[in-house]
Amino acid sequence: MDRPLYLLIAQNSPEIASSFTEFLPPPQFRIEFVTTMEDCTRSAGRRATPCDLILVDESLPPSGAVEALRRLRSIRPETPTALMSAALRPKLMYEASEAGARGFLNKPAQAGDVEELVVTLCPQIADPKPETDASVHTEDLGAGQFFLASSPAMLTILKQVRQLSRADVPVLITGESGVGKEVVAMLIHKYSLRANRTLLKVNCAALPNDLLESELFGYEAGAFTGAARAKPGKFDICDKGTILLDEIGEMSPQLQAKLLHVLQDGTFSRLGSRVNTKVDVRVLAATNVNIEQAIEEKKFREDLYYRLNAFILRVPPLRERTEEIPWLLRNLAAKLAEANGLEPIQFSARMVAAAMKYQWPGNLRELGNFVKRYLIMRDETAALVELESKLVTRTPSFSAESYSNVRVITPGSTGLKSAVRSNKDETESRIIRDVLEEVRWNRRIAAERLQISYKSLLQKIRYYNLEASA
Numbered sequence: 304m305d306r307p308l309y310l311l312i313a314q315n316s317p318e319i320a321s322s323f324t325e326f327l328p329p330p331q332f333r334i335e336f337v338t339t340m341e342d343c344t345r346s347a348g349r350r351a352t353p354c355d356l357i358l359v360d361e362s363l364p365p366s367g368a369v370e371a372l373r374r375l376r377s378i379r380p381e382t383p384t385a386l387m388s389a390a391l392r393p394k395l396m397y398e399a400s401e402a403g404a405r406g407f408l409n410k411p412a413q414a415g416d417v418e419e420l421v422v423t424l425c426p427q428i429a430d431p432k433p434e435t436d437a438s439v440h441t442e443d444l445g446a447g448q449f450f451l452a453s454s455p456a457m458l459t460i461l462k463q464v465r466q467l468s469r470a471d472v473p474v475l476i477t478g479e480s481g482v483g484k485e486v487v488a489m490l491i492h493k494y495s496l497r498a499n500r501t502l503l504k505v506n507c508a509a510l511p512n513d514l515l516e517s518e519l520f521g522y523e524a525g526a527f528t529g530a531a532r533a534k535p536g537k538f539d540i541c542d543k544g545t546i547l548l549d550e551i552g553e554m555s556p557q558l559q560a561k562l563l564h565v566l567q568d569g570t571f572s573r574l575g576s577r578v579n580t581k582v583d584v585r586v587l588a589a590t591n592v593n594i595e596q597a598i599e600e601k602k603f604r605e606d607l608y609y610r611l612n613a614f615i616l617r618v619p620p621l622r623e624r625t626e627e628i629p630w631l632l633r634n635l636a637a638k639l640a641e642a643n644g645l646e647p648i649q650f651s652a653r654m655v656a657a658a659m660k661y662q663w664p665g666n667l668r669e670l671g672n673f674v675k676r677y678l679i680m681r682d683e684t685a686a687l688v689e690l691e692s693k694l695v696t697r698t699p700s701f702s703a704e705s706y707s708n709v710r711v712i713t714p715g716s717t718g719l720k721s722a723v724r725s726n727k728d729e730t731e732s733r734i735i736r737d738v739l740e741e742v743r744w745n746r747r748i749a750a751e752r753l754q755i756s757y758k759s760l761l762q763k764i765r766y767y768n769l770e771a772s773a
């Protein structure tokens with residue numbers, strides 16, 4: 304920026320004022336502190352040039368932050384405002400959002416959280432805009448499904464799918480629940496030589512093993528009570544096509560043995576049959592189970608694993624490819640609106656920023672449900688409170704080992720404040736380095752793990768002179 308960023312902070316704590324001066328030092332920032340609602344509205348109203356950001360404490364006298372935010376909205380509607388509180392409750396956040404708050408900050412404030420809030424609400428210093436549509440690969444798969452890739456991990460998967468689709472080999476697709484394993488299977492089938500043939504999905508966790516066996520391999524008339532006529536199985540129906548065995552880790556070892564024969568020579572016997580049936584089916588399998596661990600626990604056959612793992616694709620969780628979230632939001636909203644006959648919907652910059660900060664433990668499935676609720680309710684305030692209430696209640700996931708072997712500096716001639724600062728820098732530097740090494744210096748993933756903005760991480764790397772190990 305070619306001028307300082309002006310902040311108006313309304314609170315009555317000298318400690319908070321001191322910390323903000325430290326977090327946002329001059330000359331890049333100019334901060335004005337006020338202690339009452341009247342001083343806040345008076346200062347905001349008299350400025351010839353509006354503030355870039357106004358931050359209001361929940362307990363601001365005499366009437367509290369929500370009333371102050373309402374008054375500020377009438378005086379300076381163009382100025383972004385944020386609420387600061389030691390207990391950010393969903394009800395409070397909703398009321399503050401209705402009053403005009405665009406962001407939230409926990410007390411006691413941390414440097415990374417303050418920097419992230421400022422970068423999010425002040426577009427003049429925000430990170431560069433997302434990549435253009437040309438850098439995002441989107442593949443329509445029909446039935447409302449699509450494959451999207453812009454992150455290095457997903458672009459690598461796209462490249463691998465293109466390479467292996469022509470090779471008629473089994474593929475094992477792994478990843479957490481909801482990451483889109485079925486979508487990857489559909490992409491493989493679309494690029495394969497069997498693309499004009501059937502693709503069938505069977506959820507191995509949805510049926511008991513005896514029913515799953517008859518579902519996969521079929522049965523003859525009289526095979527069991529109630530079997531009045533013969534019924535073909537999925538492998539019969541899928542001849543010359545592709546079958547996806549979803550959640551294969553839930554299949555019983557006995558049924559795994561029968562599947563192994565299909566993979567070895569393409570033959571199986573229906574329930575109640577004395578002859579073998581031969582089919583030509585390409586098998587794709589998907590699981591969120593740790594297969595190696597399941598083998599050790601005798602829950603998964605090792606020989607079947609080696610038959611399936613001719614090629615393994617790991618689909619990364621959404622938290623490892625957050626750069627795709629803006630495009631996923633837009634595409635999900637468009638598909639869902641078309642499928643349900645609803646008007647298209649747009650996502651504000653604040654909504655996208657909140658979605659990119661959230662971890663999405665349910666991955667694409669959770670993201671899709673969030674978009675569906677927003678599309679139907681069309682209440683941005685409620686959707687933002689839903690996301691941001693999850694963000695402000697998050698807790699760091701660092702283990703005790705992250706703090707081990709940190710050099711302890713005791714106050715001596717340098718004084719207590721200097722000793723505390725040295726200890727803080729030593730600890731922060733070590734944690735940042737450990738996380739960067741863990742994610743192989745992928746800075747965007749590291750920023751997510753550390754729960755700070757990408758820009759803040761880059762500043763800290765420079766400040767501590769951190770470099771990748773040789």
